[in-house]
Amino acid sequence: MKLSRVLYRQHIGFMFKKHWLVQGSRVPIDTGVEKYLKEKGIKVEDALEFIKEEPRTFDRISVIGAYEPPLPLNENHPEYKERPCLTLKSTNVLLEGINQAQVLTKTIIAEDQLPRRIEELAELPAPKAIHEGVKKAILSANVFDTEQKKLPKKKDKERPAYNFPRILGITDRRRNEILTNRLIQLIEKSSDIDITQNKYVINNVEHRSVFDKEEELIQFQDVSNILVTSNKPLKHDLDTSDVPFIEIPDLFPVKHTVTLPPEHFYEEKSRYPILPSVLKKYPHTTWLHFNETEVNNIYETPVTPAQILGRSLTHAFTEDVKDLHEPIHLNCIQTDGKRFHFGVFELNTLNVDGNDGTKNIWYCKNDQILYDSSRYFSGMPSLDNYNPKVYGYINAFYNC
């Protein structure tokens, strides 16, 4: 038996297709009607004569739709620029981390060094009630918050195809939001009212800075998860003698713009979200969250600690870009909910070309761990190894 017969029985589409082919190649059988009609004197006309005319064509209606469609992202877009802008967004990291950030922002680093006033303030002991409050904040961010959303998939290296049940819990974004907001509330409650009254605390503001470096346009787009602003610019007394600076490294063979994807749709001006008419417009401290699920390398490799530190530096730089008469200072705190990186940025120049001349300075103290672990451990809420020193630094950053 031919296979096709079985196929026809199983698959009606196949059967129809074959049927059309067969029917299409049929030769009309001469039935003798034409001859008979001619004998009778009846005129026979060719059917093809009747379908000679071209079929009528209709104009196509262009459907506008119920709402204005977004403009296509092409050359005609109003924000399109010929010159690409290399953009670093808050969800991306630099390949070479802190080193690349140094080159991009022309910054030298004072590792493990913070301005003296901050160190002094950080030494001041906080009352016990405050530390209880910090512990409460840590517990509510990690344990007692009732968010139940999908956490990242769990994978076992031994058997990568195995699907574990999806765990629901507090997402990193929510955890960081709760922890940092609680900390800042606590600090403000324990601070003098004169200090708090001269400050604003703002959540989730976006700012961008655009600058030229070696004939390339570079843009940093960043989100400050908490921005503390004050009514006068932040000022640190810094003594730059006898500080062992880490000089700007040579990245060769990597170019300093690696992993900055070029973007054609951008605004040419830097943007700071607070209008100049506002009294408390000067940035004081900016808090940056590191959410593991949101920040990635563009090449899908895991984010390294150096890259996280690089984030702090570029973030602080973004915050700072403004007209420059004298050095501008800015505090920056980055946290992933457990580890805190403190930094103070001194902006001396906006001319970031080359490695010579005035340089910006980044004082930092990295990897301060607030606690070892806080979670439901065997059905019980737990907080291990709380480190009270970190609170001192955060408090100092706010009060300096």
Added chain:
Amino acid sequence: MLASSGQRMIPKLKSFTIRRFTQPAISEQNEYTDVPNYPPILDTSLQGRKQRKRETLYENIKALKTVEEKQIALNMPRYYGWPCIMFKENSVPYNAMPFVQYYTKTYFKSIHKLPDTYNNTSTLTDTVLKDVKSHIEDCIAFENIGIERKIEICSDLRVEQQMEDLKTKEIVKQINRIIMNNITDKVPHILSTQVDYEPRHEAFWFMGGGAVPRKVINWRKQYPWLRKDRLNEAFDKPVQYIGSPMLTLRNNLPLRPIIPYNEAENPEFKVNEFEYVPESVGYVLEHRYGTNIPGFWPGDQDEFGLLSYHGRGHIINRKESFGAEDNLEALHCQAIKSSFGWLLAQANYQGFTTYNDITYPLTTQTVITNGQLLSFYVYQLNTITMNIDAVNTNPKHNICYGTKPMELYETIEDGKVKGLNEDTLKMLIQFYVNAPVERDHELKPYLGDEEQVVADIEEDERRNWLEATYKHIVSNRPKHVLMPEIYLWEKIYKIQHNTRFFEAKKRPFELGINPFKRRLDEHLPPYIPKVLRPYPKCRKKFETMYYPKI
């Protein structure tokens, strides 16, 4: 064979006979009393037996020691969850006030100034008001025109609503920050108060009153014993509240009650019965587990709410035809729903449930705002039982005092706030200054002495199991296996018309089983694979389950 078994019988017989003689000696003293002591006469009618069964359930839940076990116990009768009437915080249909009031047993009273209990802090309020005023003006102007924010809009809600709620959220954060920072030194409770942004509030209760749905009546009609006089018999309707305030404050002490507890039985506060089905107002049912969550898991010390801020963006979403008067009622409804929901969840963490009424009143304060208009509500929770045994006999009612929306300021002109309304701001400060106080009675009478939450349980396995099960139930995550369903073809060809009588009857409805009556623990326990069983020999194939016994 026979002989040997006979021999074996003898010692057993012996013991039996001996015991027979020794038994009366013990009970001799107790058997006779001077006054005849009859057992209570029980009502043996069907209704009586049913009621007794329910009462044992209430007692069993009351006797459970931990909060989590009680919550699991509420869900024990239903494997697939309850078909709940959904009370969502930010959607109020037209003319919902009578319905919401009856289903939360709340008497609403419109007021112009806060109740008298707030008056004893007026001097403090005035000083705070003077300090705070200019800063509040600044921050309102700043949030409205001083800052450019990136707005993330999601597609499933109206844009205007989302914009308003986002702006309000930021203003509320600023106002809360300014007032809290200012009064920390002046009132002691503020330092230990926790501030939550957008917590998860859920509450679950049973409502015994109201109309019996058409579907139930139709179902009852097919059985003669139900048709006769039990067509309209009341049953418990599960209700679930879900909401998310913008900001809440909570403390480890409860607020003072506004009126004395015995006032709650005042017949003046009686709420009219709502005789119609919830669908006629616009409320719908959803199948889910009942959950009680006041924004934190059991075990957090700050268990009592002080103040919650809610947005009123949903008013924009309402139809214009509803009118201003109904919009005002919608705000009241929102306040009643959210206050009741939050307090009920708090009461559940104190060991009370919808079956076991609270023994003391709880109070909360609610502000509904859009940044410019503020309406203030004070809510006192007096009762949480309204199941079929309590709905008509329980004389207590909850009370909600509420104001109309009041303007915080008039307009913003050239970067300055014009016409700040001091009375409005004063009311808000009064809410903050109202200090919680220690109660002189026991707060958790129905919880264990040592074990109050699952984390207190000594036994490791039981604690872990209960913790995991509780979190699993309250997450309401989708089930791995789909819910049972009668397909339409089955309904047509098997139920409505018996055209497939020759087929084997295998489906639940053919076997007379209602799969939705399945209990939570009616499932096979997790299997322990052989490799994981303890060495050398263990016969235990399945893990132990620790469902509460009710």
Added chain:
Amino acid sequence: MSTRWYPIYQRGNPQLRVFLPNFWMKLVRPLPQQASNIVHFQCSMEMTKHDIKNYLDKIYNVPIIDIRTKITTGRFRKDAGKGYIVKDDDIKYAMVVLPKTMTFEFPNIFEKKKGDLEDDTKSLEETKKSFRKYINRNKDRPDVPSWFSI
């Protein structure tokens, strides 16, 4: 009734005016346990909420607050002669919410007048009487057809 095919409405076009659309609404008795300001209609399947609102508002001046619609499945029944199962048409219901101050009561269309019941019983009695007469007349002659008489 209109059988015209109307062009699709596009943004910016003038408002489409449809004369004599296939729209009808039928007032039905509301289900019990519904609030008294809710009126139930069956309506044509093509009508949207806007159509229903305009229909009631523009033609009958009914103040309308809200409209909820639902489509119910038609009944399944055995065909009378053939015995197979057929399905009736689906029905679109519109629940129209009036202002809460208004109440709607379904009119009693087939109202019984005062004498109606007496008339009915009278005619029933007469029928019974004549039937009894017929039985009486034929009681002596079973198995004889009724037409077999003088």
